[in-house]
Amino acid sequence: MACAPISEVCALQMFNNDTNAQRSCMTAYALQYNWYPSPIAGLFSYQTWNGFDGFWQDGTVLETLVNFMQYANNTMYKSVVSGSLRDVYTLLEAYYPQPSYDDMAWYGLSYLRIHEVFGSGNDDPSTGFLYEARQIYDWIWTNGWDATNACGGGIWFDQTLQGKETVENAQVLLLGAKLLRLSGDQSLIPKINQSLQFILSNQIVNTTNYWVADGIKTNCSSNDFYGPTYNMGLMMSAFVEAGMALDKSTELVPLAHKIALTAIHNSTKNGVLIEYCAPNCDDDAKMFKGIFMRHLRYLLDYAESSKDSNQWQENIEIYRKFLQHNSDTAWQMNRCEPSENKCMVLYKDGKSLHNTTVGPLFGVHYTGPYNCSAPMQQASVLDLFVSSISSGVKCDGPQCSYDPPIPQPSPLTCQDNPCPPDQPCCTYEEGYYTCCESTQTCKNGECI
Known part of the structure; x- marks a missing residue:
């Protein structure tokens, strides 16, 4: 199938007139057309987009794409998602001497979500996404858990054993708990308990204001650095999954909601999510807001489907309105269309393989104004739009399986x-x- 025009691939009526589904479709189209694959993709042991700042971003965007498939009920770009599977050894080739533990965990989380969306019947139990997610988890735990049990253990940031940050510890709690839910392997429970106790005992979550710190100090207390929104998103999902895994939902789910409300009320300007480092965020931080929105949608899904959904009705309404307001703001204030305007676009590894650029393109800040586009900010906005799609959207028409041939990288x-x-x-x-x-x-x- 050749690259059909975006107006044909992403018609509003395909998605029951759901605006966020159409915005997601168009933003995914631009991401893939402009930046996938990198012209030097053949030099890497994993799939690469043209301009992501690092290995981890190429891993976490897979969860964004499979969520678009799930929430908008389509199989667009399925070959990219299904073709992303790599074993642990191949992923380790990405870095010398090895990737950091949080970098590897992004692949584990994406692989679990792909397994969840594709279903067990479409995932080889001995070599598939669930299997490799478990291999990633085991590798992180074996190499990254502090065997001296200082501060109750915890996962080191990387092999230098110089610090324990929130991101890798929230990821490992989430990975372990979700693996238990999807595989049923009860042997994971002790490690899930250890991960949870490390987070709680070191006060990573401030139980007064529900900010999530970025890591711990050597005296086994929070480092009191608050701000990165992806920490808050990951912790929300980690608490929800750990609550189900350990039969502690009564204790942990309210914590997840309090973290969500703290971010919504304090990491915003005029109701729009703002990253702590704005306006001078590095390329890593440009993706943080989208990751928060992804996990806010997961919390919303859990609240709507849980037996005590009535208890969370006010939160559900707050989350829905927040997502929609951010979606509308980004679309109206942070978008550039190359067919209408001159848009600054970054291609880190050489020009696009299509030799042309299509929109919609998005800048760094949801609030705008548009500044420049690269896959980091495009993926962040895609996460936002996907997370805002209404429940129950159905995709209807031949373009719902749009999966164009991947252009061959040229040396x-x-x-x-x-x-x-x-x-x-x-x-x-x-x-x-x-x-x-x-x-x-x-x-x-x-x-x-």
Whole structure:
């Protein structure tokens, strides 16, 4: 199937006139058309988009795409999602000497969600997404859990064993609890308990104002650095899943809702989510808001489907209105259409394989104004739109299975100017190059 025009692929009537489903479709179309795959994809052991800042972003966007399939009831880009499966060894090849534990966990979480959406009948139990998610979890636990039990254990940030941050510990609690739900493996319960107790005993969640800290100090207390929204989103889901796994929902689910309301009331401006580092966020942080919105939708789904949904009716309404307000604001204030305006677009690994750019394109801040587009901010807004899709949307029509052929990456050289303007291109072997850091120069095939 060739690349059909966006007006045909993402017609509003396909989605029962659900505006957020159409916005999601158009934003996913632009993400895939403009940035997937990277022109140098063949150099990596995993799927790569043209311009993501790191390995972890190529992993977490898979959950965004499969959520679009789930919430808008379609199979668009299924080959990209199903083709993302890698074993642990292949993922470890992404970094030397190894990726950080949170980087690997993003793949584990995406693989679990893919298994959940595709269903057990479409996932090989010995080599599939659920299996590899468990392998990732076991690798993180074996290598990352503090065996000295300092501060009650916890997962180190990476193999240097220099710090314990919230992100990897919330991820591992979520991974373990969700693995238990999807696999039924009761042997996971002790580790889930250990993860939960580490988070609670080290006061990562402030039980006065329900902010989530970014990590702990060596004295086994919160580091009192609050702000990254993805920490709050991950912790919400981790508490919900751990509540189900350990029969502690009465204790943990209210905590998840309090964290959500803290973010909605305090990490916002005029009701729109703002990242703590704005306006000077690095490329990692440009995706944080979307991850929060993803987990807010999961909390919303749980609240609506739980037996005590009446208890959370006020929260459900707050979450729905918050998501819609953010969706409308991003669409109206932070969008650029290349057919109508000059839009600044970043292609880190060389120009798009299609040699053209399509919209809608989005900048860093949901509030706007539009500044520039790259896959980080595009994926963040896609997460927002997908999380805002109404329950029960059905996709109807042949384009609901839109899955165009993936263009073949063409080898680039330094003569193609593939690097960002401030990063020197360095040829280290005929046909191979790397982009040096902005503070480096290339000398005899090495960045120094």
